[in-house]
Amino acid sequence: MTPPISPQTLTFWRRGQAVTLDNVAPDRTLLEVLREDLHCTGTKEGCGEGDCGACTVVLGEAVGGQLQYKAINSCIRLAHSVQGMAVWTTEDLPSASGELHPVQEAMVQCHGSQCGFCTPGFVMSLFGMYQNTGGGQGIDRAQAQVELSGNLCRCTGYRPIFDAAQQMASLPLPAGCGVNEPVVVAALEALGERPAPPANGAYLRPTTLTRLLQDRCAHPRAQVVAGCTDVGLWVTKQHKRFGQVLDVTAAEELRRVETYPHHIAIGAAVSLHKAYAALVSERPPLKTFAQRFAGLPVRNSGTLGGNVANGSPIGDSMPLLIALGASVVLMRWDARRQAVAHRELRLEDLYTGYRTNVMRPDELLCWIKVPRPVETEFLRVYKISKRFDDDISAVCLAIRMTLDGGQVKTISIGAGGVAATPVRARQTEAALLGQAWNADSVMAAVATLRAEFQPISDMRASAAYRQTVLGNLLQRFWLESQGLQSINLESVSMEALA
Template structure:
């Protein structure tokens, strides 16, 4: 079917396939859904499924969280997502649960709901549906893996939910208590069968393109270079809800199977652009355990499960958390395109990728497909630091990552990536030059602190002043010196 979308410049013809997904035992099919309509608006306004609440509209509070299930082989993979920043078409071919879908037909509550009731985990109740959905996703993952939920797992699962009433203790208690009943596991076989039938059908959609093969992605990008490319849409969703932008055409790469892999080689790992942030940081922390705590502070669990490492890099925000870390690790990006009836690619070092504020060398028909990260050498030390107003679920005011190689306490190699101090994520080239070849002692540290404060001219904004950012850079360098010389008590997680 077709209609016309009015924009300030021109009329754009729309042809959208029916949006189809599993819900409450059947396949729901909806026609004429705009490519830029959010899932939350679809649920509340079109389907009148008002158990899902609208809070911040920015993916921060978690009131809007729903759970989607994707058929992976014969099983479902469950993901709690922020429906307020998720395009509705992104759940095509998936299963959907809201807080109204969990209780049994006879009215018995799901263990997540029952535990919240018994532990008095709800007061005003506005945030409760989102908490219950995060607990439901945690319950399903725990049942599938046969693991017990501890307080750490509970805090991780609930890191994308905010509450102003309870103080969180009873909700964490509910998360640990719900595992006493394992008899509410979703019966997956009929759901998987219906999802597989949806995946086999292809209705055609020129305005929300969702290719599953890399070649198809590159070809549609060549045909539609003006379309908005998204993966998890955790930032693009904000353009819709906060910036009130309209997107007449979207290319969603999140289903491209080849780009959902982490490939491990002897000298490097290759992370596909569609790998979500949670999986990407788990892959990075397997080689460098110090990145695990940094990854947990990237955002809440729903954002880390939806957003992708490739999207964070391509977005190019100067306060994006992953880029300073990757700059320090000498990462490269693989850019691919379909030209003259063949796939072409180029490999670009990340420190040559950005050309200005949210600008890069990526051209209109290219797609950022892979992130290449060298594996550590035996004499490497690595530290990654983030300072923000909130400990969790907040964007950095300043971040600094440092890779050192030492021989007899002399610096033989150093790379430093900084965020929040320039128009782009950037390497601290002058500071690196001041440290290379020097003994890693207090005198060298002080020299490096002086240089790094002079190297950048950050702006003052709501997150921090320019002077504060320069001071924090120097103090983070001091923290790196303490840790790399054997002091292991300079992080909050170390003290716990």
């Protein structure tokens, strides 16, 4: 039965003024509102699932008196999630007299557009880069490739678009094209002072953890969202309807990464981009893997907490976090005691089956605790997918190991794409723990790992392929632990092959 839909007012900042829209259903996407209500048809709908980037817009949020910019996919972002933020679309960049913004002019001069369908999305991703680098300063080709990985183009081959990314800093900014950040920040802070939606509203986005847990207790059937990068697909592809939505991303306590002597705690509202930046700062070898998690617009919207709570068997975060020994903190509002209750468990113990978990209807996943690295650990995480960028894994394997006198002192292995849930390879860990770290013990463990799981065959890979690759990745881990890097394509440059 389709739940009753209760529309609600939405207000955000655009083109120098507050835009207020009445009767916006809680499950309408930002793209629908922009195109259908505001007639911003420059923002395109391509894939409807956050893959192609044609729908990219830029959000601005006032944080600590500063304006933070994020390029996001509007096709899978629920409209009410931008309440109180600033929104820029491709129509907003030229001056009132029609002069092009430097990101647009660079695309023209570098011939970065052919059929033009993807161009607005590329322009907005470039605009996000421009604002976050002080006018496009210092952008090299590698950075452009990483930050544009969420935008697809069938025509140009990308070279002229990368040229535009590097050239935009050298172009003048016409009068009327720039962002007056103090004015926008003041406007957003004023919007934040408006009365909050009613406690029984259709779209709940509380600003404190206590209120968030109370709302969950009062509305256990509301659809929880934390970035919408997966729930958005339920709307656009499965045509699901939600009568009430509970958004965790405004709870101030959960928007932080906190550092402690033995672990870091990542709040459930921390974006994937910020969460992976925290993990990379502690473990630099994770940089490439972090950049391969979808594209930047998805990482800007999605949260690590949402990725973990969603529990997809092909989600990339979970194998890594399992290997790192992460735990999750589940919290709820105890109405009888009028207090917050919580419990902590290892991440791999969260799941009970395909997209099912041990959480109570009134519980929320609030924190992910990740142990800090030790000096002797050797860590690798491998993502196998059909495309290098912006793709879903067929297999993901993460391994963390420490040695003592040539023997395996500790070993933890997380795997994705090989079972109904993200899993820990306990049998393989047991086969290696305490053993000499040599070719013989590794080959024995390879056989154990291949037999430990019974993956399925699907559109991404066959079961036999997945089992074979699991063993091959463990062999690769062994070879890399011995200093061999030439087998790693990430270490090979195109210049070296020329």
